[in-house]
Amino acid sequence: MDALFFWLFSFGMIVCGLAVILNRNAVASALCFAFTIVFMSALFVMLSAFFLAAVQILVTAGAVMVLFLFIIMLLDLTAMEHAPRQKFWMACSLALGLGFILIVARTLYAMPGGSITTDSLPPQTKDDTHQIGHLLFSTYVAPFEITSLLILVATIGVIVLCKQGEPQRPAPGEEINSEAPPIKPKETSLTP
Secondary structure: OOHHHHHHHHHHHHHHHHHHOOOHHHHHHHHHHHHHHHHHHHHHHOOOOOHHHHHHHHHHHHHHHHHHHHHHHHHHHHHHHOOOOOHHHHEEEEEHHHHHHHHHHHHHHHOOOHHOOHHOOOOOOOOHHHHHHHHHHHHHHHHHHHHHHHHHHHHHHHHHHHHOOOOOOOOHHHHHHHOOOOOOOOOOOOOO
8 A cells, every 4th residue: 555655646746846847837837846745745754754744845835835936926927938948948957857867866876775874873863853954964064055045046036037127117207297198278368
């Protein structure tokens, strides 16, 4: 039964992950990303890593999704859906994706037994939360901080791109003059 749920959640996570990349509608991509995180959390629950499952739901599907949806709402979605896809950037994305898969495969191949060994940890850090903290603050500090920096740069970039497309606002005096009709003097007749 565990194998069935593993393959079900894994298949759902892969399908939703592909939908994030291939979907042209940004809101639908964000929704598929949320479903990807839910399937990933289900896999963590199957591994009895309840803390990681809760963190995935609360932080990634909650806070990060709100940030992504805020950024998406700043974009012009109709222009993005009809924009042509550039083959050069698609090829670069494919190369980066294959490189990432290669790194993950090499990491999984190098891990003995595919899990964290508790022999290298101090004696007081034998539970899951301490192992995660030890790994985050000893081994993965640089990738974690680089990821947060990339999210910050992406957020600033979206805001800058959105501001470039806006028409320039006129000065306060010009706005009133351009909207108000011209004042014409009333014609008075001098005949009795």
